[in-house]
Amino acid sequence: MTIEQSSNYSFGTRAIHVGAPIDPTTGAVIEPISLSTTFGQSEPSKPLGIYEYSRSANPNRDNFEQAVASLESAKYAIALSSGSATTALIIQSLPVGSHIISGGDVYGGTHRYFTKVANTHGVKATFVGNLVEDLESNLTNDTRLVWLETPSNPTLQITDISKIKEIVDKHEAKTGNKIIIVVDNTFLSPYISNPLKFGADVVVHSVTKYINGHSDVVMGVLATNNDVLHDKFRFLQNAIGSIPSPFDSWLAHRGLKTLHLRLRQASYSAQKIAEYLSSSPYVIHVNYPGLKGHKNHDVVLKQHRDGLGGGMISFRIKGGAKGASVFTSSTKLFTLAESLGGIESLIEVPAIMTHGGIPKEERESNGVYDDLVRVSVGIEDTDDLIADVEQALQKVKGL
């Protein structure tokens, strides 16, 4: 099914059928993996089919891109070699001298790229704790891009994308300067939210997480409805070569077909676990968008499918860094590891793992304290997961 044919179908149907043609030669229901790096031509510059060279385009990548575009309600998607390569490509598309404004709480690798790589190419970043409140006063004549994660990694802050769009539009009307809004939708996946519908120009994912969902592929993707941006990003990707392999594209496409089922189950368990943690005497504060007490729960109800909170939780534990270390070393089902969004539950301490490169003062100003624990809830049985959290919390007693 093509993107155009898919518009009347719901999410699960599109996840399974878009970009999944039956092989016309063999009738295979699942696409073959097309490993050929090059494709024959009948005359110079007259390819036999639509492909020439696999860096520029490949059947497995095309099929995956079509599926993601459909699920993000986008015209286009471009798959890349990692989420980080996706960030790099977008920032490299900006002219020297550009200024970007980013939400303060973002993945440590994104912070690293903005502060240690983009600046060496003449692109300067300002980090802002609360974009809705502080974006306007930080806009300059050189601002070309606003970057945000909603929910943010790891403190699960929620941003109202339509409010960001309003501020950016007002600035554009006043100055004539176009600013691109980029939303990193990794934590929710296209099943729970579609940022383009709320005013984002580009949505990005670390496919490594929910979209692939099985912790066996590193990959990224961006999606957009903007023809000019799409052409620019496609050109750059081919020039740079930051492409995923056909096998990874195939695996990620297979993973994506169960995205809706996995996200429903992960959200269901995460809601229960977040509620359990909120009532624990060993927990100081829980960040989870599905909790009614979350600071921006009203935005969650507007921006998320069925008000789902997603599979990610973070919380401050009693006992400081020691408490976080003891707890995360004591779980039996939650594996202590970086990453998220897989079928198996993971747990980590952002301050010394995923966000360890951010200066202490800066990360603490965004709520990333030494006692913050981040949980990626998988799709194991809910009761088993809660029992595991319960037994590990007992180990923190008296710290």
Ligand code: P1T
């Ligand atoms: O790992 P990679 O596929 O390059 O994706 C980078 C990335 C981008 N955006 C967000 C929101 C992310 O969380 C990540 C990667 N994050 C982790 C590895 C982590 O454990 O948080």
